[in-house]
Amino acid sequence: MNPARRTHYLKALGITRWQNRTSVLEVDNKGATHPKDASAIESSPILGGSITFDQLALEAAACTRCALHKTRNRVVFGSGDVKANWLFVGEAPGREEDRSGEAFVGRAGQLLNSMLFALGLDREDVYIANVLKCRPPDNRDPGGEEVAACESFLHRQVEWVQPLMIMALGRFAAQSLLKTTESIGQLRGRMHHYEPFRIPLIVTYHPAYLLRSPLAKRKVWSDLLLARRSLIR
Ligand code: URA
Numbered sequence: 695m696n697p698a699r700r701t702h703y704l705k706a707l708g709i710t711r712w713q714n715r716t717s718v719l720e721v722d723n724k725g726a727t728h729p730k731d732a733s734a735i736e737s738s739p740i741l742g743g744s745i746t747f748d749q750l751a752l753e754a755a756a757c758t759r760c761a762l763h764k765t766r767n768r769v770v771f772g773s774g775d776v777k778a779n780w781l782f783v784g785e786a787p788g789r790e791e792d793r794s795g796e797a798f799v800g801r802a803g804q805l806l807n808s809m810l811f812a813l814g815l816d817r818e819d820v821y822i823a824n825v826l827k828c829r830p831p832d833n834r835d836p837g838g839e840e841v842a843a844c845e846s847f848l849h850r851q852v853e854w855v856q857p858l859m860i861m862a863l864g865r866f867a868a869q870s871l872l873k874t875t876e877s878i879g880q881l882r883g884r885m886h887h888y889e890p891f892r893i894p895l896i897v898t899y900h901p902a903y904l905l906r907s908p909l910a911k912r913k914v915w916s917d918l919l920l921a922r923r924s925l926i927r
Pocket of ligand 1: 787797
């Protein structure tokens with residue numbers, strides 16, 4: 695891909711460039727991204743992956759693994775500091791995110807900003823991603839096949855960011871990252887780990903739920919404090 699076009703593309707996706715390595719992906723004349731050598735992607739080790747974060751974002755931008763690619767306007771890959779200590783994982787882009795290409799910019803995003811502020815953090819200090827990178831039509835729940843099709847992107851984002859703490863926001867993030875069917879009520883209030891890399895993980899309510907049930911804010915605050923205490927220790 696032409697470098698200027700690539701930069702424009704990444705900027706439009708809200709992605710910060712931070713690493714410059716030889717590309718192992720190529721984009722075909724339909725705009726789909728393919729590895730030049732499939733083994734390069736499969737052999738990506740922790741913190742030394744053969745593909746860069748940018749290349750992963752480009753792969754997501756061209757993804758057609760599930761039917762959501764037919765209805766999306768923008769792929770919402772994720773945003774923030776790719777070396778952050780904190781990784782916040784939500785469910786899926788909503789209408790605003792699908793329009794802008796950036797995660798958590800609607801009303802739930804404003805509440806997430808307040809949660810970050812309460813922790814003394816800005817959006818730029820953390821990395822924010824979703825289980826699904828494309829909006830389910832009418833904001834319906836993610837389907838099992840969609841989650842399965844998308845989960846390697848989230849897995850590889852975690853691999854790259856290597857956060858010290860993952861906050862799973864809501865049922866879909868919690869169940870997908872922890873590979874469980876337990877409810878938020880059962881999962882919150884204690885430490886878990888994202889097993890592939892043994893990264894500490896705390897489950898809490900999704901900001902969209904807090905907009906409907908403001909009384910749950912107290913529980914979310916206690917989950918955030920639990921996460922912060924565990925980080926400081
Ligand atoms: N809800 C989510 O889970 N993610 C977003 O990016 C926006 C709303």
